[in-house]
Amino acid sequence: MQPDALDLFGTPEPPAERRRLSAGPLSAVLEAGQLRDLRWHGTEVLRGIAYLLRDASWGTLPVALSDLRLHEDADGFSVHYVAQADSPAGRLSYRARIEGRADGTLAFEATATAGTDFLTNRTGFVVLHGDDVAGQPLRVGHGDGGSEETTFPRRISPDQPAIDIVSLAHEPAPGVTAEVRFDGGIWEMEDQRNWSDASFKTYVRPLAWPRPYMIPAGTEEVQRVTLRLTGRPSATAAASATVPAGRTTVPPxxxxxxxxxxxxxxxxxxxxxxxxxxxxxxxxxxxxxxxxxxxxxxxxxxxxxxxxxxxxxxxxxxxxxxxxxxxxxxxxxxxxxxxxxxxxxxxxxxxxxxxxxxxxxxxxxxxxxxxxxxxxxxxxxxxxxxxxxxxxxxxxxxxxxxxxxxxxxxxxxxxxxxxxxxxxxxxxxxxxxxxxxxxxxxxxxxxxxxxxxxxxxxxxxxxxxxxxxxxxxxxxxxxxxxxxxxxxxxxxxxxxxxxxxxxxxxxxxxxxxxxxxxxxxxxxGARLRPAPTEPGLAGLAWERDGTHTVLLANTSAEPVEIARPEGIATAARLAPGPRGWEPFNLPASGLLVPAYATLRLTGDAQPA
Incomplete structure (x- = not known):
């Protein structure tokens, strides 16, 4: 029997619906009114753009979407909707407009109106550059018209890598330039890897300003993020640097x-x-x-x-x-x-x-x-x-x-x-x-x-x-x-x-x-060994007393297929609830790991 939503997620609440929008070589995933996985000729250029309402505890307030209108053709796509938040912090709504074009331009604009006094730590856009840009060059445009050449930090920065931002430009891949412009506030960047987020986040309203703050009833605020993409990838983007492991055995x-x-x-x-x-x-x-x-x-x-x-x-x-x-x-x-x-x-x-x-x-x-x-x-x-x-x-x-x-x-x-x-x-x-x-x-x-x-x-x-x-x-x-x-x-x-x-x-x-x-x-104390690596999979492997063991987890919502690891003879799948490990049919060649499943694979130890 296939796991149901309760088995997979512990709740009947379904995951947010996702839809990929395309305009020629430009594409983005629309999820709950926000944009994720923005790509140009197949290369990720931004991890996401979102308009978020944060309460006084930095919780992200849920919003209800209405009047959602989408249009998509070969030349472009557009999205319009209204979002409403009713919470102990107050009531606030915003009108969103997203326009993407095949020429490589994308604009996301939000007009927010406070229906009551609205208490917040931050209300506005966040723009996410993926964590794989760490160590790469970055050009920062400032409010006085000047700019500086810097880099996304390689090691995780405890403080803001950039402040007073009006634009950011980088090369997601050789031959491609991505420039983001920010309007409607004062912007700065933080290294979200501090909190294990896989991104560098540019956000409105400096952290040094007092918080929480009140948006008075009736106030209207307009913010806009504009992305401009030029060029075509001339080569595959360089893979992010890996961190060499320091251990050879499983720690306690x-x-x-x-x-x-x-x-x-x-x-x-x-x-x-x-x-x-x-x-x-x-x-x-x-x-x-x-x-x-x-x-x-x-x-x-x-x-x-x-x-x-x-x-x-x-x-x-x-x-x-x-x-x-x-x-x-x-x-x-x-x-x-x-x-x-x-x-x-x-x-x-x-x-x-x-x-x-x-x-x-x-x-x-x-x-x-x-x-x-x-x-x-x-x-x-x-x-x-x-x-x-x-x-x-x-x-x-x-x-x-x-x-x-x-x-x-x-x-x-x-x-x-x-x-x-x-x-x-x-x-x-x-x-x-x-x-x-x-x-x-x-x-x-x-x-x-x-x-x-x-x-x-x-x-x-x-x-x-x-x-x-x-x-x-x-x-x-x-x-x-x-x-x-x-x-x-x-x-x-x-x-x-x-x-x-x-x-x-x-x-x-x-x-x-x-x-x-x-x-x-x-x-x-067992000897650590390399585990299979594929997008969407996480794994641990070790050897002890002539036995090779692999724990392999699918961390995605889609099945992932890999080659059957060498020497593996038996497999078990982790069952929902308290049942533990149950036998899993091991095919002769390819191994299909179901969504969010964890497998335990065992076999004879292989030569180092």
């Missing part, structure tokens, strides 16, 4: 204990991780919770690490309180972070009356005999903007749901993870990396008052839960997240034991991704 996995959930009596199955990680607020340690975590670790035969969050005002006193709280418990690793990094702040800054982590680390080393790591309790942008001091290892989390929540954008984030690992390693040279959590839904929101409440059935940015986590989509995403981080990591903590980013459902039954976690945890 750890499992986090959700901060807002009781410590479970048992885990849903044995062998899910080497150790547990408990978050502890040093200014309010919970002795009973720490004792329960230590007891769980003992029952499961796991190590116990503590992620200690420090106020960072009185290092000696706070370090002593942390050591006292851990007394009598078998804590093997200590992950040290500052509470200030639960809220994002500018690069190189320190809140008033707070101190760096260095004296805290020094005080802890005098009283703790295990390994000590330093990092952030939030995500890579906070790590990138204010890197931790040297320690035994470094840690940070990643979430794909900050800027976009559609299926395509979420899976695109996987391609950025090696660049995140590379940039992190450059910030703390010689220090092992412990990335995690890596789940779909975030557990904190450093960018606003809190996570967006949902009923768990919608695809929502910065939501407290995501339905896809409990479905085959979530398992495929986990394979991709591990494939994008594991070869560069000393250890990983991708998931929580329970809760919205946990291994089991509300009744304690294992989710599909629990079987991925168990498979990789059991492979600790």
């Amino acid at each position: 996995l750890h499992l986090r204990l959700a901060e807002d959930r009781p410590i479970p009596d048992r885990l849903p199955r044995p062998g899910l991780a080497r150790g547990l990680i408990l978050r502890m607020r040093v200014d309010r340690p919970d002795a009973a919770r720490l004792a329960a975590a230590a007891a769980l670790a003992g029952r499961e035969g796991m190590s116990l690490a503590v992620e200690a969050i420090f106020p960072q005002r009185h290092p000696e006193t706070e370090a002593a309180a942390c050591l006292t709280a851990m007394e009598g418990h078998p804590v093997t690793e200590l992950l040290v972070a500052a509470a200030r990094d639960l809220v994002t702040h500018p690069s190189g800054t320190l809140p008033e009356d707070e101190v760096p982590l260095d004296p805290t680390l020094a005080a802890l080393r005098r009283g703790f005999g295990g390994r000590i790591g330093a990092g952030v309790p939030a995500f890579f942008p906070e790590f990138n903007r204010n890197p931790p001091p040297p320690a035994d290892f470094a840690f940070f989390g990643v979430t794909p749901l900050v800027h976009a929540a559609d299926d395509v954008s979420v899976m695109e984030t996987l391609r950025v993870l090696p660049a995140i690992m590379d940039s992190a390693a450059a910030l703390v040279p010689g220090v092992g990396l412990w990335p995690g959590p890596l789940a779909l839904a975030p557990t904190v929101n450093p960018y606003g008052p809190g996570l967006t409440p949902t009923d768990g059935t919608t695809r929502t940015c910065l939501a407290e839960r995501d339905p896809r986590h409990r479905a085959l989509f979530g398992a495929a995403h986990l394979v991709g997240a591990l494939a994008g981080t594991l070869p560069w990591a000393e250890a990983l903590a991708p998931l929580h034991a329970t809760g919205p980013t946990g291994l089991c459902d509300e009744d304690g039954a294992p989710l599909p991704l629990a079987f991925i976690q168990a498979e990789v945890a059991a492979a600790e």
Whole structure:
């Protein structure tokens, strides 16, 4: 039986409808009123153009489209529609007009009208250049009429690569020039790879301006983005640079204990991780919770690490309180972070009356005999903007749901993870990396008052839960997240034991991704091998005791066919729900991986 929408996505809500529009050599995908995958003679020139409404927590507000009119012929295409947002932030509508022509021009204009006072962090266009332009030349036109020649950053930039923008020009492929002009505001660019988005984003309204801000009722604002394309590709665009892997064996996995959930009596199955990680607020340690975590670790035969969050005002006193709280418990690793990094702040800054982590680390080393790591309790942008001091290892989390929540954008984030690992390693040279959590839904929101409440059935940015986590989509995403981080990591903590980013459902039954976690945890120490690489696939491969194992996940909505890997003799497919691995028919030659499916392939080890 083929998986249904609930099996694939954990919700009956269908993915957004997509339609490709073409005008001669110019094409773009229309999805929910926005443009994606803009191409010229088959070459991607922009990843997307979208008009977005962001609330005070940086959540993207849903809009209802009406009066949609499309026209398409050989010379051009046009799209007109009206979008309406009714939310606690207020009511705002905009009229959109898109015009694309075969001569290589495209214009997207939006006229917004506030029906009531409308509170927002940003309302307007964003233009996305794909992450594969990293390191390539860029010409920036400025408001004073001048321009500068620069490059898209290769390593992930913590701050804006360009400000005061009126135009951007680059070469998507040899022989092709793409120029984007921006009207109706002040524009700047950020490196969205910080949040694992596969793009550089140019947006209206500088981040340095106050936010949230009010658009008064009755206000009308007009913005326009114009794309001009010239030339024809004379050669294939150069492939983006790959990041060389630093590991030769599968590293250990750890499992986090959700901060807002009781410590479970048992885990849903044995062998899910080497150790547990408990978050502890040093200014309010919970002795009973720490004792329960230590007891769980003992029952499961796991190590116990503590992620200690420090106020960072009185290092000696706070370090002593942390050591006292851990007394009598078998804590093997200590992950040290500052509470200030639960809220994002500018690069190189320190809140008033707070101190760096260095004296805290020094005080802890005098009283703790295990390994000590330093990092952030939030995500890579906070790590990138204010890197931790040297320690035994470094840690940070990643979430794909900050800027976009559609299926395509979420899976695109996987391609950025090696660049995140590379940039992190450059910030703390010689220090092992412990990335995690890596789940779909975030557990904190450093960018606003809190996570967006949902009923768990919608695809929502910065939501407290995501339905896809409990479905085959979530398992495929986990394979991709591990494939994008594991070869560069000393250890990983991708998931929580329970809760919205946990291994089991509300009744304690294992989710599909629990079987991925168990498979990789059991492979600790095995020799890593190359996995098949095709667009739309993510894979991990290893060898142990003469057996070659491949985990292969389709991260796209379409089946992907590959040649049958050499030496593979048996295959299993991850089933929906708690059923785990089921036999999968292995053809003699080509191997068709269904949409969002994960396969486990095994066979005899092959010569290196």
